[in-house]
Every structure is written in C-alpha cells, then in structure tokens.
Amino acid sequence: MLAIIICSSFLTASALDDFKKARIDSLQNVVKNATYDTTRIYALVQLADEYHDSLSLAIDYIYQAMEIGKQLDDQKIIAKINYKSGNLYLYRDLRKKALEHFFKAYSYYQKAKDDKHSLMVIKSITDTYYMLNEDKLIDEYSTKGLKLATQLKDTTSIGNFLNMRGLMALRTKEYQQALKYFKDALKLDENKPDPEMQNILLNNIGMGYNFLEEYDQALKYLFRSVEKAEMGFDMFLKKAEKLKKNKEYIRKKVDFNIGNTYINIGTVYKNQKDYSKAIEYSEKGLKLISNNKRAFYQHRKVYNTLSQVYEAQNNAQKAFYYYKLFIASRDSMVAATNHRQLDKIQAEFVADTKEKEIANLKREAEITTQRNRVINTALGGGLFLMLTLAGLIYKRYDDKRKSHDVLSERNHEITAQNHEISAQRDQIADKNDKLVNAYQNITDSIEYAHRIQEALLPSLAMMHRTLPESMVMFKPRDVVSGDFYWFANVEDQANTNSSGQKTVLAAVDCTGHGVPGAFMSMAGDAYLNQIVKQQGVTQPDQVLTALHQNIRLSLKQETTGNRDGMDVSLVTINEQKQEVQFAGAKNPLIYIQDGELHLIKGDKYPIGGEQREGKRAFTTHTIQINPEKPTAFYLFSDGFQDQFGGEEGKKFMVSQFRDLLLSIHHLPMSLQKARLEQTFESWLETNQSGVKHEQVDDVLVMGFKV
Numbered sequence: 003m004l005a006i007i008i009c010s011s012f013l014t015a016s017a018l019d020d021f022k023k024a025r026i027d028s029l030q031n032v033v034k035n036a037t038y039d040t041t042r043i044y045a046l047v048q049l050a051d052e053y054h055d056s057l058s059l060a061i062d063y064i065y066q067a068m069e070i071g072k073q074l075d076d077q078k079i080i081a082k083i084n085y086k087s088g089n090l091y092l093y094r095d096l097r098k099k100a101l102e103h104f105f106k107a108y109s110y111y112q113k114a115k116d117d118k119h120s121l122m123v124i125k126s127i128t129d130t131y132y133m134l135n136e137d138k139l140i141d142e143y144s145t146k147g148l149k150l151a152t153q154l155k156d157t158t159s160i161g162n163f164l165n166m167r168g169l170m171a172l173r174t175k176e177y178q179q180a181l182k183y184f185k186d187a188l189k190l191d192e193n194k195p196d197p198e199m200q201n202i203l204l205n206n207i208g209m210g211y212n213f214l215e216e217y218d219q220a221l222k223y224l225f226r227s228v229e230k231a232e233m234g235f236d237m238f239l240k241k242a243e244k245l246k247k248n249k250e251y252i253r254k255k256v257d258f259n260i261g262n263t264y265i266n267i268g269t270v271y272k273n274q275k276d277y278s279k280a281i282e283y284s285e286k287g288l289k290l291i292s293n294n295k296r297a298f299y300q301h302r303k304v305y306n307t308l309s310q311v312y313e314a315q316n317n318a319q320k321a322f323y324y325y326k327l328f329i330a331s332r333d334s335m336v337a338a339t340n341h342r343q344l345d346k347i348q349a350e351f352v353a354d355t356k357e358k359e360i361a362n363l364k365r366e367a368e369i370t371t372q373r374n375r376v377i378n379t380a381l382g383g384g385l386f387l388m389l390t391l392a393g394l395i396y397k398r399y400d401d402k403r404k405s406h407d408v409l410s411e412r413n414h415e416i417t418a419q420n421h422e423i424s425a426q427r428d429q430i431a432d433k434n435d436k437l438v439n440a441y442q443n444i445t446d447s448i449e450y451a452h453r454i455q456e457a458l459l460p461s462l463a464m465m466h467r468t469l470p471e472s473m474v475m476f477k478p479r480d481v482v483s484g485d486f487y488w489f490a491n492v493e494d495q496a497n498t499n500s501s502g503q504k505t506v507l508a509a510v511d512c513t514g515h516g517v518p519g520a521f522m523s524m525a526g527d528a529y530l531n532q533i534v535k536q537q538g539v540t541q542p543d544q545v546l547t548a549l550h551q552n553i554r555l556s557l558k559q560e561t562t563g564n565r566d567g568m569d570v571s572l573v574t575i576n577e578q579k580q581e582v583q584f585a586g587a588k589n590p591l592i593y594i595q596d597g598e599l600h601l602i603k604g605d606k607y608p609i610g611g612e613q614r615e616g617k618r619a620f621t622t623h624t625i626q627i628n629p630e631k632p633t634a635f636y637l638f639s640d641g642f643q644d645q646f647g648g649e650e651g652k653k654f655m656v657s658q659f660r661d662l663l664l665s666i667h668h669l670p671m672s673l674q675k676a677r678l679e680q681t682f683e684s685w686l687e688t689n690q691s692g693v694k695h696e697q698v699d700d701v702l703v704m705g706f707k708v
Contacts, residue, residue, distance in 0.1 A: 026052050039074055043067045047086050054093050064090065078119070081110030085123060097130050104130065121150050121159055128166060140170060161187040161199065168206060172213070173649065181210045197234030198259075201227050205263050212266070217274045224267045231259045258297070261290025265304045277311045284308050301331040309680065318673050325676045332683060458527050460489040468505055469575075471632065472706035473675040477641075477682070477697070482520035484512040485639045485700035486527060490534050504540045505575040509704050511589065511639035513566040513611075525556060526568055526609075542572045542585030543620040546609060550587070550618055553610035567610030571637040575708055580627050582635060582708065585620045592636040592660065593625060594667040599660055600625075632707040634667040641701035642678075647685035651695065654685055671705055678703055 029052070032045035046067035053059040064087050071079040088103035104127050111120040124147040131139040144166050151159035168183030188203045208224035211217070234256065264287030271280035288304045291297045305328035312321035465472055468491045476487060488508040508530060512522035529552040533539050539548060549570070557564045569588040576583070584591045586604020593600050605620050607613075627633050643659040646652065662681060666674045682701065686694045 022052065039070050040076075040079065043070050043074075043079060043083070046070075047083060050086060050090060054090055057090075057094055060090050077110045077114040078116060081107045081114065081116070081119065081123075084110065085119075085126070088126060092126075092130060097134055101127065101130055117150060117154055118156075121147060121154060121156065124150065125159065125162060128163070132166065132169075137170065137173075140166070144170070157190045158196075158199075161190045161203075164190075165203060165206065168210075172206075172210060175213070175649065177210050177213050181207060181214075184210060197230040201230040201234060201259055201263075204230060205266065208263075208270070209266055212270050212273065215273070217270050220270045221267065224263055224270065227263045228260055231256055231263065254293070257290045258294055261287040262300055263287070264290065265300055265307070268304065268307050272307050272311050275314070277315055280307065280311045284311070298331055298334055302328055305331055306680065306684065309676075313669070313673065313677070318670060322673060322676055325680055328680065329683075458524060459486060464491075465489045469706045469708070471671045471708075473671040473704070475675050475678045475682075475701065475703040477679075477701040479641075479697045479700050483700045484520060484523055485641065485702040486510050486512070486523040487702060487704055488527060488530050490531075492535060492538065492540065502576070502578040505577075506534050506540055506545070506572065507575075507637065507704060507706070508570055508572040509589065509637035509639060509702050510568050510570050511641075511700070511702070512568040522566055522568060525553065526570075529553065529556075540574050541622060542574055542583050543622040545572055545574075546570060546585050546587050546620040547618065550607075550609045554613065557610065559610065559613075565611045567608040569604070569608050569639070571604060573635065573637065575706075577629075577708065580629065582625045582627055582633075584623045584625065587620065589637070589639065591623075592638075592663060593633055594664060595625075595627075595633045596631065599664045601660070627708050629708070634663075634705065634707050636663055637704040639700065639702040641699040642682065642703060644699055645682065645685060645695070645701070646698060647687070647695045671707065674705055 026049065029045045029049045033042055033049070036042040036045065046063045050060040050063040050067070053063065064083060067083050068080070071083050084103045084107035088100040088107060090100075091097075091103065092100035104123055108120060108123040108127070111123060124143055128140060128143040128147055131143060144163050148160060148163040148167075151163060164183045164187035168180045168187070171177070171180035171183060184203050184207045188200065188207070191199050191203065204223045204227035208220045208222075208227060211220035211223065264283045266287075268280045268282075268284030268287060271277075271283060274280075284304050284307050287300070288308075291300050291304075294300075305324045309321050309324035309328055312318075312324060462474060465474075468489075474487050476483075476485070478485070488506075488510060490506045491503055492506065493503060510523065510526050512526060526549070529549050530545070533545055533548045533552070537548075539545050553567060554560065557566060559565070569586075571586045571589040571591055572584070573591065574583045582593075584602055586602070587607060587609045589604045591602045591604075593602075602623050607615075607618055607620075625633070638659075643654050643656045645654050647654065662678070666677045669677065686697065
C-alpha cells in the first residue's frame with residue numbers, strides 16, 4: 003500500500019540488468035515451443051512485463067495472452083491477464099485505464115470464487131484511487147478489503163489497509179484516529195520479520211505525534227523507525243540474491259528510507275526549536291538522499307526546513323541560500339511533473355491507437371472466420387449434393403454465391419470505412435496544424451504583450467536606490483497581469499509650501515487578469531505617469547481622484563455602461579517632514595510600528611467603474627515616521643489572501659496574511675520577499691506527489707521601511 007505524505011516509496015528506477023536479453027530470448031522460445039497453452043500464456047505475460055517501457059509491444063503480448071486465455075475459457079487466467087494489464091497501465095500513469103482492467107480482474111476472480119486474489123486486486127484498486135485523490139472510493143474499497151482480509155486472516159493485508167486508513171485520517175487531520183490505525187497495524191506486524199513495513203509504520207506514527215505537537219513521542223518513534231530500517235538491510239540482501247539485484251542498489255534503498263526519516267526528525271526538532279539538532283539531522287538526511295535525483299519532495303522539504311531554521315537563527319545568508327535551493331528543487335519537480343504528463347499523453351495515444359488496431363484485427367479475423375465457415379459449408383454441401391440430388395447443386399451454389407456477395411459487400415464496407423477513417427485522420431491532422439499555428443500566434447502575441455508590460459513596470463534597481471529597504475513580490479497568474487506596481491521619485495510641484503523630493507508608490511489591481519487586465523494596467527500606468535510625473539500631483543487623495551476621472555473619461559463610462567476599473571493603494575513618502583501619506587481605492591495599507599500592526603482601510607470606491615455619487619472623493623491618512631526606528635509599510639492586492647491552498651483547500655485569508663507580515667517585519671526586505679514567496683508556494687502544495695492548487699489571481703505585495 004502507499005505511504006504518500008509521510009513515507010514515500012523508493013524512487014530510483016530499476017536499471018536494465020545484464021540478464022534481460024537472455025530472459026527475453028528464453029521467454030520467446032517458450033512462446034514458440036511450449037506444449038501447453040497455459041505455459042505460453044505465462045511466458046507472454048512475463049514478456050509484457052519485460053517490455054513495460056514499450057507500451058505498444060507490451061499490449062501486443064497481453065493481447066496474445068488474452069486470446070489464448072479466452073480460448074481456454076479459464077476465468078482465473080483471464081483475471082490474471084487483466085490484473086497484469088492494469089499494472090502495465092498503472093506503470094505508465096494511465097490510472098483510469100488501469101482501473102478498468104483491475105475491475106475486470108476482480109470480476110473474474112469473484113466468479114472463480116478466488117478470495118485470495120480478489121483481495122490482491124482490491125488493494126490495487128484502493129491504491130489507484132489514492133493516487134486519484136478519490137477519498138470516498140478509497141474509504142469504500144479499503145473497508146471492503148479490510149473485511150475480506152479479516153475473513154482470510156491475512157494479517158499482512160490487514161496491516162496494509164490499516165496503514166492506508168491511517169494516511170486518510172492524517173489527511174483529514176484526525177490525528178488520534180490515524181495513530182490508532184498505525185498502532186493496530188504495527189501490533190499485527192510485530193510478530194513478523196518485516197522491518198520494512200515496521201519502518202514505514204513507525205515513521206507514520208512519529209509524524210502523527212508531530213502533528214499533535216507531542217514532539218518527544220514523535221522522536222521516540224522516528225528513531226525506532228531508523229533502527230528497523232537498518233535491521234532490514236540483511237533481509238533486503240536476501241531478497242536481492244533471489245532477484246539478482248546488487249548490494250549497492252539495496253544499500254541505496256535503505257539509505258533513502260533512513261534519509262527520509264532523518265528529514266522528518268529534523269522537522270520535529272525545528273518545531274521544538276532545537277535548531278542545532280534540526281540542522282544536524284536535516285543535513286544527515288540530505289546526505290543520504292543526495293544521489294537520488296528524483297527525490298524532489300524530500301529535497302524540497304529539507305531545504306525548506308533548513309531555510310526556516312537559519313532564518314530563526316538570524317543567519318540571513320544561509321537562510322537565503324537554502325531558500326534558493328528550495329525554489330530550484332520545486333522548479334525541478336514541476337519540470338519532472340510536466341515531463342511525466344507528456345509521457346502520459348503519449349502513452350494514452352499509443353494505448354488508444356493499439357486498442358483500435360486490435361479491434362480492427364479482431365473484426366477482420368471474424369470476417370475471415372465467417373468466410374472460411376461459408377466456404378467449408380459450401381464445399382461440404384457440394385460433396386453431399388454430388389452424392390445425393392443433382393437438382394440441388396444449383397441451389398447450394400446459389401447460396402454460396404449469395405454468401406460470397408454478403409462477404410464482398412462487407413469487405414467493401416470495411417474498405418470504405420478505412421478510406422473514411424484515413425480522410426478523417428487527414429482532416430484532424432490538418433485541423434491540428436491550424437490549431438497549433440493559431441495557438442502559436444496567440445502565444446507570440448501574448449508574449450509580446452508581456453514584454454511591453456515588463457518594459458512599462460518601474461525599474462526595481464532605481465526603486466532600491468531610492469528606498470534601499472524595499473521589495474516587490476509580483477506573481478502574475480498568466481503570462482501578462484492585471485496587477486502592476488508603480489514608483490516615482492519627484493519634486494513636489496503641486497504645493498509651493500513644500501520642498502524637496504517625494505517618493506510615490508502604488509499597488510494597483512485592475513479588473514480581470516491576463517490580457518484584459520493587462521490592457522487596464524497599461525492605461526493606469528500611463529495616467530499615473532501623467533498625473534504624478536508631468537503634472538506634479540503627489541497628495542494621495544488628489545492622485546486617486548485624477549486617476550478616477552481619467553479612467554472614466556477614456557473608457558467613456560458615462561455613456562457606454564462600461565464598469566472596468568481598478569483598486570489602488572497609494573503612498574507618498576516625505577522624508578523631510580518624516581511622514582508617509584496614504585489613500586486607498588478599496589485596498590488598504592498595513593504598517594508595523596514599534597512591533598504593533600496597524601491597518602488603514604481604503605475608501606469603499608474603486609477607480610473607474612460605476613459612479614452614483616455626484617463627486618468621488620478619497621481620503622488621505624498621515625503616518626508619522628522616525629528614521630531611528632524604521633516603520634515597515636505594505637501595499638498589496640487581494641491575490642495572496644484569496645489564494646486557495648493548504649491541506650483543506652481553503653483561502654489563505656486576511657488574518658493569516660497579517661500574522662505572516664507581523665512575523666517577518668523585523669527581517670531585511672530581501673528576506674521578507676523570500677519568506678512571502680516560500681509561504682505562497684508551500685500554501686499551493688497539497689501532497690508529496692507534487693499536485694498543486696492552481697493560482698487563482700495575480701499576486702502583488704510591495705514592502706518598504708522608512
């Protein structure tokens with residue numbers, strides 16, 4: 003059974019060993035020369051296993067085995083072939099096709115009243131539904147499997163199903179129930195020499211206690227898990243001798259399991275705030291998994307732990323170093339996931355094509371069989387008629403001719419269908435080419451719009467020169483964005499009583515995202531440049547009022563009914579007066595001063611859109627600052643707090659966003675940006691397989707200290 007989330011399976015792909023060619027040659031000889039059909043079937047199924055990386059060939063061998071099995075009319079053999087087919091499709095990540103064959107296998111085993119193999123198939127069905135995140139079906143089939151395993155007194159299977167139900171309970175945060183399942187499974191397994199399963203269960207129990215924040219108990223079980231993994235090394239070696247695998251391979255497998263547990267131990271020590279031990283065991287775990295390039299989840303987890311630990315120790319350099327490794331491992335995992343998805347699409351195409359080819363072969367075989375049957379009947383009938391009544395020869399001949407006409411007509415139909423299929427295939431290919439070209443043109447246009455939008459965004463280098471302690475977290479949902487950030491450093495020309503430079507910053511969230519939002523953002527950027535840089539308006543409420551009037555005018559909203567607009571947070575920094583002024587169109591400002599978080603709401607009106615009031619006015623708020631005790635300011639759109647994620651798929655929410663800002667405000671702005679990005683990415687993640695929630699909106703957070 004799977005132990006996703008807590009204890010992953012070993013990820014290293016098995017290499018092609020020196021005996022593979024000899025095995026294949028031997029199996030092909032068995033297929034050619036076997037005396038018994040059952041022997042030939044088992045050889046064909048093993049050949050399909052050998053060629054699991056070549057789906058087309060594997061399906062061929064399975065098809066040949068299935069045809070012989072149907073001739074024998076042996077339900078157990080047909081069930082076994084379907085089970086092998088399911089595993090073949092599951093290996094290529096074609097989970098729904100795998101389920102089709104697993105259910106066929108289950109049906110045949112049920113007809114044969116073979117409970118032992120029915121249980122085996124139920125386990126595979128349950129595991130596949132786990133991969134598909136079908137919680138109700140996982141519960142249904144794990145319950146069914148647990149009941150059957152209990153009837154059969156199969157303690158190994160009972161333990162596997164209990165472990166599965168424990169993992170389900172962890173996923174729903176029913177931690178006490180999860181621990182009960184894991185411990186019940188462990189009791190069953192303690193009487194058996196199976197250190198590998200005990201290693202998994204102890205690891206899962208340890209992480210269950212970690213979630214309950216009972217850290218001493220968690221460490222107790224995790225260290226026992228390491229002991230069991232070491233004890234299992236000799237047993238793995240015995241298995242290896244039978245399977246002709248080498249000692250180095252087994253050592254890597256054991257090291258991976260131990261490394262995974264060490265990483266979990268590091269997480270527990272981090273939660274205990276025992277940072278030196280958290281670093282020690284995280285680094286131990288990292289060393290043991292370092293050669294496994296496909297252990298994306300483990301690498302991402304340990305880098306995240308080390309980054310957070312060093313941040314807690316105020317070691318900004320190392321915290322940022324491991325954060326960059328965390329991002330790199332995440333990107334590698336995404337690339338690998340995309341590659342697997344492409345492989346899956348290709349495998350689906352190969353499987354569908356092969357299945358159609360097999361269906362056509364079956365139809366042709368049926369026609370040939372019918373033709374031969376008619377011919378044989380006609381010949382037999384002719385001989386009989388020659389010995390009996392000559393008068394019936396013509397009638398029999400006529401029957402033969404009519405049958406031949408039927409066959410000819412069917413052949414013509416098949417030929418016509420083949421021509422039609424070929425024509426449809428050509429049409430589909432032509433349409434695909436047109437779609438590809440159209441998609442490329444659209445993509446090129448969007449990419450061009452992206453370059454234009456990037457060129458319009460202010461220079462972050464210039465912003466850092468003016469405000470050394472500043473940052474921008476900007477994550478468009480699509481290639482182009484409806485959010486944009488704006489910055490200007492200008493002379494105060496509007497108010498003659500003021501003097502010196504003023505710095506104006508804005509975080510803007512336009513109607514929509516993607517291309518529509520991007521067009522609005524370009525208009526907003528142009529008008530802010532005109533109002534602030536050219537006209538010299540710097541008082542926040544006046545800037546927003548002018549921006550509102552320009553948007554309304556340019557979109558002709560008085561007459562067209564157009565409702566597009568934007569939500570804005572805008573601040574003006576006057577360091578000479580030691581003050582920051584803020585005005586907001588729906589969007590707020592957060593600032594943290596002397597360790598206390600303050601939130602100033604924006605006015606309830608957006609920029610642009612429907613205007614029912616006679617004149618839209620905005621409010622300027624003034625915050626006094628002290629250069630000796632810098633205040634942290636944050637402007638943002640609603641994308642971060644509205645993002646769905648976490649284990650329960652809920653919104654991040656404003657309260658959690660405020661708590662996050664309060665927890666990091668003391669850090670340098672560069673590290674604050676890293677922590678925001680890290681938190682956002684972690685929130686998107688849902689499980690160890692790398693499945694992520696989709697980003698629902700553009701995300702923009704601006705921060706600065708003055």
